[in-house]
Amino acid sequence: MxxxxxxxxxxxxxxxxxxxxxxxxxxxxxxxxxxxxxxxxxxxxxxxxxxxxxxxxxxxxxxxxxxxxxxxxxxxxxxxxxxxxxxxxxxxxxxEPAIKPAALQTKSKAIGILATKGTLSSELFHKTTDLYTNGIKIIEQVGEGLVPLIENGEIDTPEMENLLKIYLKPMLEANIDYLVLGCSHYPYLIPKLKTLLPKHVTIIDSxxxxxxxxxxxxxxxxxxxxxxxxxxxxxxxxxxxxxxxxxxxxxxxxxxxxx
Incomplete structure (x- = not known):
């Protein structure tokens, strides 16, 4: 074996x-x-x-x-x-999304989570979130449409950038300092995300x-x-x-x- x-x-x-x-x-x-x-x-x-x-x-x-x-x-x-x-x-x-390290390290007490609907609605996700995020504001965002674009090789496209701007807007308004990527496709978006996020926001994947x-x-x-x-x-x-x-x-x- x-x-x-x-x-x-x-x-x-x-x-x-x-x-x-x-x-x-x-x-x-x-x-x-x-x-x-x-x-x-x-x-x-x-x-x-x-x-x-x-x-x-x-x-x-x-x-x-x-x-x-x-x-x-x-x-x-x-x-x-x-x-x-x-x-x-x-x-x-x-x-699963790396909520724990983000929750332990956030200074602004606000973290963003970009994930699929299936992850954000799951029992395991809610258990992990409840366990580690007491007193922390969580901005959850379903990344609808991101996976199909990645699957089609359309990462550096205006459509991708527009979707990301829409999904990041409420997170930035909440002053997040950590963005947790809750889908294994999303690390391929890190270069693009870094151009759209302030330098103080740390991106975490698993x-x-x-x-x-x-x-x-x-x-x-x-x-x-x-x-x-x-x-x-x-x-x-x-x-x-x-x-x-x-x-x-x-x-x-x-x-x-x-x-």
Whole structure:
């Protein structure tokens, strides 16, 4: 099992932001990334449908021999990871908005959270928010329309900039000093966000924390590879593989797959 791959899935290309951090921290591990672009975004879908899609992705990764699965999607984590952990005999690592560090470090006592509808309406999100944000103003914003634009490779477009300006306006009016990105697609917007936000606003995503947790779980379960060569990285997409190629901008093989 030690040389078996780490499986990673997301509702499209966004979870590659999580994959990058995992690959950077654990370069000797084999990885398989699954982009369910055909069904992106997961955010507007109901809990049952999100769970159904997460089951499909999980079973495909298990068929490919994965030793651990990273649910690199905030919406799938908050809606389906409990079911996955209860029904499959493999470790799962989820991703949720990094509310805790923002809440602990804010000086203005106001933080913005940009996320999908599925994440913001989930029970797990509300539990985390209630636990860490007493006395802090939270400005929640559904990033409607952002994921489809990213999935189509339309990051540097006037439409994207206009949407971001609309979504950031109430946050800036509330004097936020932290912006939490609650979708694994959104780190690809950081360069654009930095041009629209004051310099004192810190942007936080969950990629590094997820990578560290992956390393910790592998070590604790004695599942870490002993190989010293660079791991194999495989990517599958049921959408347009060229979009995934553009996002990766590296010499990786992206295969189209029907699932």
């Amino acid at each position: 030690n040389n078996s791959p780490i499986g990673i899935f997301d509702s499209g290309v966004g979870g590659t932001s999580i994959w990058r951090e995992i690959h950077k921290l654990l370069p000797h591990e084999n990885t398989i990334y699954l982009a369910d672009s055909k069904n992106a975004p997961y955010g507007p879908k109901g809990k049952d449908r999100i769970t159904e899609l997460s089951i499909k992705n999980t079973e495909l990764l298990l068929e490919k021999g994965c030793k651990l699965i990273v649910v690199a999607c905030n919406t799938a984590t908050t809606n389906a990871i409990k079911y996955l952990r209860e029904n499959y005999d493999v470790p799962f690592i989820g991703i 990629g590094i924390a997820v990578a560290k947790q992956t390393a910790s779980i592998l070590e604790s379960l004695n599942l870490s590879t002993q190989e010293k060569t660079s791991g194999d990285c495989l990517f599958y997409s049921n959408g347009n593989p060229e979009i995934l190629n553009e996002i990766l901008q590296d010499d990786f093989l992206v295969e189209g797959l029907v699932f």
